[in-house]
Amino acid sequence: MLEIKDLHAEVGGKEILKGLNLTINAGEIHAIMGPNGAGKSTLSYVLAGRDGYEVTKGSVLYKGQDLLDFSPDERANMGIFLAFQYPVEIPGVASATFFKTAYNAQRKYRGEQEVDAMEFLKLIREKTNELGIKDDMLKRPVNVGFSGGEKKRNEVLQMALLEPDLMLLDETDSGLDIDALKIAADGVNRLRSPERAGLVITHYQRLLDYIVPDFVHVLADGRIVKSGDKSLALELEEKGYTEMSAA
């Protein structure tokens, strides 16, 4: 599904990714762990196509297409979803309105009929019920005045709604208490299927107790320095990044 080869990327003229290689097949969940400043968030922004994250070398193939040719909204419509580490506030726009607008934009892109307000409300209520999220969040402006946990839950809810093919989770666990963490993990696990894939970026192994990855990679200084299975995450927790990256 995703094939990253020798990826180099700069932010503000500073090289952050320095030859990253990673292949994710459909049905797989990969976790990327690494110390602060290793380039974890940069990787997620490069994949989502954020302005200012410039690829200087290498290639990214997504479903056989050159991903770097597409704009951020096209990438979203092609099934890439990024759960933000710091979700953004949009004052005056009710969450339900935002969700419906996004949902219909993606349907339109796929050539499907857009849904009306009634139909949408039914759909989103199903999702909130499934995930145990309170409906009153739908009326509040997007992320405005949300607690850290609410913001992350909001991201997971959007992901559940949009049902992406490739889920990118950028430190979704940071700032979450254990209950919120379970909701987030539950959201991802519900979407796990042989057709979908996921990339979970995290600092701590805790999240991986709930989202069990097929592969774990250690990212350090813009490169993947070690790959393994779930046990690598436990090893990391024990020994710390410094020792692992040096290895």
Place this chain on the structure above:
Amino acid sequence: MAISQETVEQVASVSEKYKYGFVSDIEADTAPIGLNEDIVRFISAKKEEPEWLLEWRLKAYRHWLTMEEPEWAKVEFPKIDFQDIYYYSAPVQKEKPKSLDEVDPELLEVYKKLGIPLKEQEVLAGVEGAHNVAVDAVFDSVSVATTFRERLEKEGVIFCPISEAVQNHPELVQKYIGSVVPHTDNYYAALNSAVFTDGSFCYIPKGVRCPMELSTYFRINAAQTGQFERTLIIADDESYVSYLEGCTAPMRDENQLHAAVVELVIHKDAEIKYSTVQNWYPGDENGVGGIYNFVTKRAACRGENSKVSWTQVETGSAITWKYPSCILQGDNSVGEFYSIAITNNLQQADTGTKMIHLGKNTSSTIISKGISAGRAQNTYRGLVRMGRKADNARNHTVCDSLLIGDKCGAHTVPYIENQSRTAKIEHEATTSKVSEEQLFYCQQRGLSEEESMALIVNGFCKEVLQKLPMEFAVEAQKLVGISLEGSVG
């Protein structure tokens, strides 16, 4: 919430930039170019006006000659040559139409293109929830059709072109015209008083709640023509009316002048809700062409417990100079001003309000949302004055500015004058930018850059959009999106 939900589909559904920019080939009856007393007499004669009105016009004209153009607004434009404008242009009609069937079909076609529901039948036959709006349509200098008149007459509501009101209800017109905005008021109001050609007149009798929204659509069509309409609305004791006004003009390279006057009179326990969606041609991205929109709007809350609310969405015009104001004379009277002003490319807007508190316990609310993009300049200018007798008067003002890009400007110029010991005045102002983060967040969910911008800006304007009647809210949201096209990327 219902209002903004549809936003983005609507924005997406409108692909043209300025879809009202077409010119219609309609034969026009036009006065000679330029302005002098003869032109004033010509207009008055065309309208078969009584002597008192001609005299009033001439008085205004002579006063105008002694005045200078105001220069205090933060707008820049070359001096207007008032002798290079046609002051009267009317579509030629064989005889005055008695009903819609007799109106020139080409004219009706124009309004159809503009999406105005002139045909009563369509409205009546329409599905449930279809527009129930009485429309007066003003084309260049004259009013061409007013709908739903019979139904309104049954309630005693008078809604007709002002030129007709002069003929049929001269006592009302004479009593109220110039009583809120005198002919000496300001440069453009004096000019308007001298040469106004048409506009709407509306009278709601005592105790009547107007059964439908009243609406006027203004359209400038002929080249080099100024549009000088005059609107007069009187709400008698305990009455209520909601009035909507919409404006469009063709795309032309020259600048065209629009100098209107709107007067509202609100008696005891009465209320007027006045909404405007102004979408005159704004000029192209290099600032060529566009309408100069120099408008005087004022409401007099004469009676106790009277209320007026101005809601405006100003997206068009090369230059907007406009301060819908409230004179809160009656005790406990209420004035509200809700405004969205969007400027893109080289547009300039200097707009705001004046709240003049004279009576006891009067209160006013001002919510202004200014959005600037491109190289545009957007100024909020507002006066809050508490008179000596305005015991316990209150004002609350919120001015929010939103900047898109780094070449535009937003300015807030509040004036506060207080002579009352017990008055309370609050003023809040904020300036913010649409962030790259917000745009990226929306795009990551599948919205295009322009859809994202429209969504964010509509969110910023929400408080004001909610004040519009449903019929206009939808159009206004679309406009917000369209008028910002090209502001991103």
